[in-house]
Ligand SMILES: Cc1cc2nc3c(=O)[nH]c(=O)nc-3n(C[C@H](O)[C@H](O)[C@H](O)COP(=O)(O)OP(=O)(O)OC[C@H]3O[C@@H](n4cnc5c(N)ncnc54)[C@H](O)[C@@H]3O)c2cc1C
């Protein structure tokens with residue numbers, strides 16, 4: 001089915017809501033063997049942000065002229081009072097590789113906040129967060145928001161091995177019931193997870209799903225959601241160039257009211273309706 | 279404060295800095311006041327709806343990027359109803375970029391978009407992503423002349439022909455566009471290119487090939503600007519790899535009357551307002567009264583000297 005061009009109208013928000021700023025690195029530490037947390041000292045202007053939004057980072061150019069393009073990174077935490085913004089990331093290639101070499105005191109140029117974040121609908125009282133790997137980075141601030149709004153939260157955190165499970169303390173701090181599953185323990189496959197989640201729907205009355213990152217988890221939640229009439233949201237990824245909606249590099253195909261169309265992940269997303277993502 | 283104004287045919291721009299098609303949209307108004315620009319140039323539109331190319335549509339290479347966006351378009355009616363009104367609030371002239379499959383379609387489309395609020399039409403005859411293997415109209419003087427001539431008789435708006443760095447007949451294409459009635463040339467679009475992931479052996483763009491843009495493109499498009507400015511008497515607008523004020527100055531010196539900034543806006547969305555400010559400062563610090571004082575001032579005496587030396591060398595060898 002060919003995708004027709006984007007048909008969703010899109011309004012330009014109040015002027016100068018997106019900023020390009022140089023931020024000083026406060027701390028930059030390993031969280032475990034694979035993930036690093038980068039904490040920046042950020043001006044108030046960029047901290048009018050929300051969970052699910054992202055920033056576009058100009059990773060330092062170290063190897064010749066590489067990296068050239070910016071790298072999208074979800075907000076892991078933001079603190080308006082302390083003037084802090086942080087990211088949790090995994091070194092994947094050139095850009096995150098040079099990012100990892102940033103030292104406290106050095107500066108990083110960032111553009112944002114960008115995109116549309118999560119929306120916790122009024123009727124979603126008992127949400128379930130399902131995250132794997134670095135997807136946790138995106139869902140962590142959502143957990144905070146759920147806590148603030150008094151939602152009863154459950155989080156399923158999946159990883160390759162127990163030492164790579166992250167942010168469980170943070171989720172617990174936000175009052176979440178945390179369940180960890182790992183490949184090493186053989187309980188993170190789709191079949192086991194489906195059983196687990198269908199159990200949680202019965203016992204904890206789960207009424208919304210939030211997830212991000214993994215296509216496998218997305219499909220699974222779409223199927224469970226379809227069976228039980230449960231909606232939710234997902235944060236998706238796509239290769240980007242501009243990050244602010246100009247270039248159309250980041251489109252993905254979505255299904256709404258029976259027809260498909262392309263939307264920009266950086267602009268209409270990165271958070272989308274769980275059941276609209278193809 | 280130097281005089282930053284520049285003339286592109288009948289249009290006076292308040293400064294020579296404007297965006298390149300496909301790298302600019304309404305969203306940039308969230309970053310800075312778009313009225314600081316000399317003009318606004320829209321993403322290329324087509325008459326009918328198009329969905330563009332498969333992803334990934336972009337990748338980076340050393341000092342440049344490749345794109346195979348194609349021309350996703352919501353179609354002319356959507357554009358006229360939804361995009362055009364946005365730009366009415368601005369003083370900067372609006373240039374709309376259009377593409378079509380035949381000279382005839384180009385002409386009909388030009389007529390359709392010749393509406394109040396549109397100051398000029400940029401004729402995208404050079405997109406390497408829309409036709410098979412980049413075979414665009416701007417590869418050949420004949421096809422270029424055809425398109426521009428048909429459009430000329432269909433609209434009174436100024437026509438800017440956007441040329442391609444993929445042709446070996448740069449000057450011939452430029453002359454054909456001028457002769458057919460173009461009011462300005464834009465040099466240039468992206469250069470057809472390719473990138474492969476050495477690890478997996480896979481092409482890095484979903485569409486296999488795409489257009490190269492960014493700093494690595496500049497020497498080529500600067501050369502084209504120089505060639506075209508020498509050959510034609512209509513203004514030339516330089517485009518390709520501009521990210522610093524020195525890049526802007528090089529294009530002006532090569533003979534451009536204005537410049538378009540593309541990929542640099544992706545790297546730093548505030549590039550264009552910075553360039554306007556820095557151009558003003560650069561002219562002041564050189565004691566130049568205006569942008570005009572720079573245009574076409576390239577010093578090519580080196581060329582003459584080198585040729586003379588070579589001749590002498592040949593004599594000596596004989
Ligand atoms: C909205 C959004 C939020 C994200 N949040 C996080 C996060 O919080 N933590 C984290 O670790 N990662 C996150 N990612 C993924 C992160 O952007 C990529 O891991 C990163 O761009 C890889 O760059 P690289 O140069 O290290 O890898 P390379 O493989 O060398 O990158 C090559 C090119 O591909 C692009 N690319 C590669 N993988 C991805 C990807 N998954 N998504 C988009 N572009 C990609 C790069 O941006 C770059 O242009 C997010 C992606 C998006 C789109």
Ligand SMILES: Cc1cc2nc3c(=O)[nH]c(=O)nc-3n(C[C@H](O)[C@H](O)[C@H](O)COP(=O)(O)O)c2cc1C
Nearest residue numbers: 298299300322345402466467491492518519540541
């Ligand atoms: C993502 C992207 C999309 C583009 N889309 C168009 C387009 O629709 N029409 C067009 O004439 N040129 C298009 N271009 C080419 C630019 O307008 C410009 O000619 C080229 O990128 C060289 O300038 P730069 O090096 O400053 O980017 C596009 C370029 C990029 C990078």
Ligand code: FES
Nearest residue numbers: 243245247248266
């Ligand atoms: S990255 Fe340019 S439109 Fe999304």
